[in-house]
Amino acid sequence: AGVLAAHKITASSPDTDLPTVSGLRKMGVNFTVSNKDTVKSSDVLFLAVKPPIIPFILEEVGPDIEARHIVVSCAAGVTISSIEKKLSTFCPTPKVIRCMTNTPVIVREGATVYATGTHADVEDGKLLEQLMASVGFCTEVEEDLIDAVTGLSGSGPAYAFTALDALADGGVKMGLPRRLAVRLGAQALLGAAKMLLESEQHPGQLKDNVCSPGGATIHALHFLESGGFRSLLINAVEASCIRTRELQHLADQEKISPAAIKKTLLDKVKLESPSLSVAAASKVSLFTNRSKKN
Amino acid sequence: GLEGAWPRVAMEASELWVGFVGAGRMAGGLVRGLLQAGKVPATNIMASAPSDRNLNAWRELGCRTTHCNLEVVHRSTLVFLATKPHILPGVLEEIRPAVGSHHIVVSLVAGVTIQTLQRLLPPWTKVLRIMPNLPCVVQAGAMVFSRGVNAGDEEAALLKSLLSSCGLCEEVPESYIDIHTGLSGSGVAYVYLFAEALAEGAVKMGMPGALAGRIAAQTLLGAAKMLLETGEHPAKLRGDVCTPGGTTIYALHQLEKGALRATVMDAVEAATNRACDMAKD
Numbered sequence: 001a002g003v004l005a006a007h008k009i010t011a012s013s014p015d016t017d018l019p020t021v022s023g024l025r026k027m028g029v030n031f032t033v034s035n036k037d038t039v040k041s042s043d044v045l046f047l048a049v050k051p052p053i054i055p056f057i058l059e060e061v062g063p064d065i066e067a068r069h070i071v072v073s074c075a076a077g078v079t080i081s082s083i084e085k086k087l088s089t090f091c092p093t094p095k096v097i098r099c100m101t102n103t104p105v106i107v108r109e110g111a112t113v114y115a116t117g118t119h120a121d122v123e124d125g126k127l128l129e130q131l132m133a134s135v136g137f138c139t140e141v142e143e144d145l146i147d148a149v150t151g152l153s154g155s156g157p158a159y160a161f162t163a164l165d166a167l168a169d170g171g172v173k174m175g176l177p178r179r180l181a182v183r184l185g186a187q188a189l190l191g192a193a194k195m196l197l198e199s200e201q202h203p204g205q206l207k208d209n210v211c212s213p214g215g216a217t218i219h220a221l222h223f224l225e226s227g228g229f230r231s232l233l234i235n236a237v238e239a240s241c242i243r244t245r246e247l248q249h250l251a252d253q254e255k256i257s258p259a260a261i262k263k264t265l266l267d268k269v270k271l272e273s274p275s276l277s278v279a280a281a282s283k284v285s286l287f288t289n290r291s292k293k294n
Numbered sequence: 295g296l297e298g299a300w301p302r303v304a305m306e307a308s309e310l311w312v313g314f315v316g317a318g319r320m321a322g323g324l325v326r327g328l329l330q331a332g333k334v335p336a337t338n339i340m341a342s343a344p345s346d347r348n349l350n351a352w353r354e355l356g357c358r359t360t361h362c363n364l365e366v367v368h369r370s371t372l373v374f375l376a377t378k379p380h381i382l383p384g385v386l387e388e389i390r391p392a393v394g395s396h397h398i399v400v401s402l403v404a405g406v407t408i409q410t411l412q413r414l415l416p417p418w419t420k421v422l423r424i425m426p427n428l429p430c431v432v433q434a435g436a437m438v439f440s441r442g443v444n445a446g447d448e449e450a451a452l453l454k455s456l457l458s459s460c461g462l463c464e465e466v467p468e469s470y471i472d473i474h475t476g477l478s479g480s481g482v483a484y485v486y487l488f489a490e491a492l493a494e495g496a497v498k499m500g501m502p503g504a505l506a507g508r509i510a511a512q513t514l515l516g517a518a519k520m521l522l523e524t525g526e527h528p529a530k531l532r533g534d535v536c537t538p539g540g541t542t543i544y545a546l547h548q549l550e551k552g553a554l555r556a557t558v559m560d561a562v563e564a565a566t567n568r569a570c571d572m573a574k575d
Contacts, residue, residue, distance in 0.1 A: 204529025225556035234547050 001108055001134035012038040039064045044072060044127070051075040051251055055086060062090035070095045070124050072114075076150060077248030080117040080143055093119040097128055100146050101136075103157050110136030111153035115143035147248070151241030159236055160189060310334055310452075313370030315363050315385060317343040317352055320402050321376035323431030324460055329355060330433055331459030342366045367392040372452070375401040375411075382406055386414040393419055398449050400424055400439070404475070405573040408442045408468055420445045422453060425471045426460070427478045435461030436478040440468040472573065476566030484561055489514055 006028030012035050013021060025031050032038060039045060039061045049057055054075050065071065065087055071094060073083055080098045087094035096117030104110050112132040116125045125140055132138035141149065164185045171181030196203055211218040224230075312334055314321045321341065328334050336356030342363045343349050349359040360366060367373055367389045377385050382403050393399065395418045401411055402424055411421045421442030429435045437457055441450055450465055457463040466474070489510045496506035521528060536543045 202527050202530040202533065205527045208527070222556060222559050225559060226553060228551060228553045228556075230555070231547065231550035231553070234550060238547075 003131060003134040010038045010041050035061050036064055039069070043068055044070045044131075047071065047073045047075060049075065051078050051247070054078050054083070058083065058086040062087055065091045065094060067091065067093065067095075070097060070120065070127070072097045072099055072128060074099055074101060076100070076154070077147075077244055077251055079248065079252075080115060082252070084117055084119075095120040095124055097125060098143060098146065099128065099132070100149050100154055101132065102153050105132075105135040108135045110138075111149075111156070112136060112138040113141045113146060113149045114138070115141055115146060147241045147244045148237075150244045151237040151239070154244075155236070155240040159233065164189065310338060310372055310456075311370045312339045313366035313373045314339070314341040314376055315366055315373060315389070316376035316378075316381075316402075317341040317348040317359075318376060318378075319428075319431065320426055321374060322348070322351060323428070323435065324374065324376075324402070324426065324457065325352070325355065325357065327430060327433050327435070327460030328456060331456070333456055333459065340366050340369050363389050364392050367397070371396060372398045372400065372456075375399065375403055377403060379403050379405050383414060386411070390415060395419075398422070398445070398452070400453060402426060404479075405569065407573055408440060412442050418444060420449050422449060423468065423471065424453070424457075425474050425479060426457075428482050430460040433460050436474075437461060437463045438466045438470060438474045439463070440466055440471060472569035473562075473566050475569040476562040476564070479569075480565040481562070484558065485514060 007030065010030040010032060011021075011024050012032045014033060015021075016031075016033060021031060030041075035057065045061075045065075047054060047057060054073065069091075071083065071087065073080075073096065078098070080096050083096045083098075084094055087096070094117075097114050097120050098117070099112055099114035101110050101112040105112070110132070112135075114125065114128055114132070116122075129138050129140065164182065167185035167188070168178060168181040171185065172178055176184070192206075195206060199206060207221070211221065312328070314325065325339060325341070328339070329336055337358065339352075340358040340360060341349060341352045342360045342365065344361065346359075352359050358369075363385055373393075375382065375385070382401075393416050398420045399411070399415060400422045404425070406423075408421055408423050411423065412419065415421065419442075422439055422445050423442070424437055424439035426437040427435050430437065437460065439450075439453060439457075454463050454465065489507070492510040492513070493503060493506035496509070497503050501509075517531075520526075520531060524531070532546070536546065
């Protein structure tokens with residue numbers, strides 16, 4: 001998106017063999033195996049590790065967190081208060097922002113929400129928003145809505161991929177070559193989403209506009225309704241949201257032993273998703289006029 | 295009023311002699327609408343029926359009554375046919391000699407096509423076919439009508455202006471009439487079923503039945519009124535009622551789980567297909 005020069009980004013990971021690591025290096029991102037180094041050379045710190053690892057990372061880098069740092073956690077189910085609590089033993093007023101994004105940030109069509117912590121200023125939130133808006137839609141929300149966002153746009157791309165796979169199957173069944181079917185299906189969803197985003201109209205109205213009386217589309221829609229299409233989607237969003245809450249609850253209660261963590265690191269655990277691991281930690285150049293405090 | 299726009303229609307309405315062959319519930323609903331609108335005086339309206347059972351109510355309204363179908367045709371310009379479907383052919387044969395080019399014949403009879411009507415009446419007859427629905431009796435009906443070969447703009451405008459007093463009245467191609475049956479003719483029953491179920495849900499939750507029934511009906515009435523008056527898409531109105539995480543969205547989820555939408559579409563389809571089949575018999 002061009003909002004940030006690659007050399008101003010630092011990423012760290014204990015495992016240098018991950019495919020994402022070479023990808024980052026090729027982009028010109030500074031790479032290190034030391035989380036502490038990453039923290040020291042950054043102002044905005046994205047924590048993109050798996051949720052159970054967060055407490056250990058915080059323990060490790062806590063002493064190096066200074067007042068200037070903005071700690072942004074993308075870890076699902078990890079609350080702002082749990083991060084603030086961990087960091088407060090090292091830094092009295094840690095700036096914490098929690099965000100939830102999704103995989104299409106890769107193609108700069110992400111959907112991101114963020115909630116600001118106790119000591120994060122309005123400008124800190126706006127800075128994050130500026131960054132994330134460069135890779136899609138970004139808006140601030142109350143933290144208690146983040147689980148719902150996970151259910152909808154966090155998991156959403158998976159629902160879309162499933163739908164597209166099935167639509168392509170339908171096309172193939174009716175005689176289209178697979179590649180063409182996939183291409184057309186994806187374009188149809190892309191186009192429809194674009195229409196909706198650019199229109200003032202309700203999706204129900206847009207649907208009606210496609211359905212000529214007695215025509216092909218209304219016949220097809222009847223099938224969708226008969227199969228409970230709408231309720232399936234509602235169920236999916238609900239299930240994802242509820243599961244997110246469950247996992248958060250479990251995380252609050254469970255403790256993973258340090259020995260177990262070391263083992264998993266040694267076993268080269270993959271980070272949560274390829275796109276999020278793009279920045280295990282990043283320094284962000286302040287392209288606003290705010291000067292760095294050291 | 296109408297005088298400026300359609301002077302001929304306005305004059306015809308007040309000088310119009312209206313007849314009903316058959317005096318059952320549907321006809322009764324239409325005549326009440328006509329009288330309510332004050333367009334045709336009761337004394338200009340005549341109805342025929344084999345027995346006095348239905349005719350008493352018409353006399354109480356101030357209309358003329360008879361047991362003779364021919365008399366209705368002789369005394370009227372606008373003749374509504376409102377018999378049961380299996381009776382109609384016999385009635386048409388009976389009145390045929392008396393039907394002239396000045397008559398406007400409007401059939402309310404379910405399943406009898408314009409083609410059939412034109413076949414059984416003299417070739418110069420102005421024929422129209424109308425499909426009303428039950429709430430015409432309370433002047434909140436939904437009616438569609440189509441015209442035969444000899445019926446022109448004047449006749450259509452006259453019918454529309456007279457019957458708008460009974461509710462919504464629109465001209466359509468004849469092929470929509472069976473669909474109207476599935477949607478609105480039978481549709482009234484779907485609404486009664488829904489109202490009953492709503493009330494039953496409330497009773498389950500502890501409300502007395504009579505109160506629940508009245509509230510259910512008022513809810514349907516109010517929602518329909520908002521739809522008609524705002525002109526907004528129902529999906530938008532639905533969204534307006536759904537506060538995030540609130541009661542309504544929880545309930546709607548249940549309805550979607552039950553595939554209510556598809557079931558309703560199935561119902562409209564079934565009734566429409568049945569109407570088509572019956573018309574062929």
